[in-house]
Amino acid sequence: MILLENFLLEKLTDFWHFTGFYNVEYTNLIMLVVGLFFIYLAIKHDFEPMLLVPIGFGILIGNIPFQPGNEIGIYEEGRCSTSCTRVCGKDGIRRSSS
Numbered sequence: 848m849i850l851l852e853n854f855l856l857e858k859l860t861d862f863w864h865f866t867g868f869y870n871v872e873y874t875n876l877i878m879l880v881v882g883l884f885f886i887y888l889a890i891k892h893d894f895e896p897m898l899l900v901p902i903g904f905g906i907l908i909g910n911i912p913f914q915p916g917n918e919i920g921i922y923e924e925g926r927c928s929t930s931c932t933r934v935c936g937k938d939g940i941r942r943s944s945s
């Protein structure tokens with residue numbers, strides 16, 4: 848039984864370390880609450896729903912933490928806009944200037 852408990856604890860710990868929520872910061876949590884509050888105001892109190900639902904949803908999507916190294920976050924090192932053609936290649940990864 849102890850072997851099974853250790854196995855489950857180890858697997859749950861590994862799962863937690865490989866998710867983006869392991870890297871969550873308090874600023875992410877604050878903005879997730881703000882996004883949920885916007886959606887709550889739009890749905891429950893009918894306060895500008897055509898404006899607040901997309902804004903709230905965008906806040907939620909933009910503040911989901913990601914796992915570093917996947918190059919999916921807009922603030923991750925080495926990423927830049929695809930419209931930046933002089934510095935970046937077509938894949939959006941910054942090239943060295945040498």
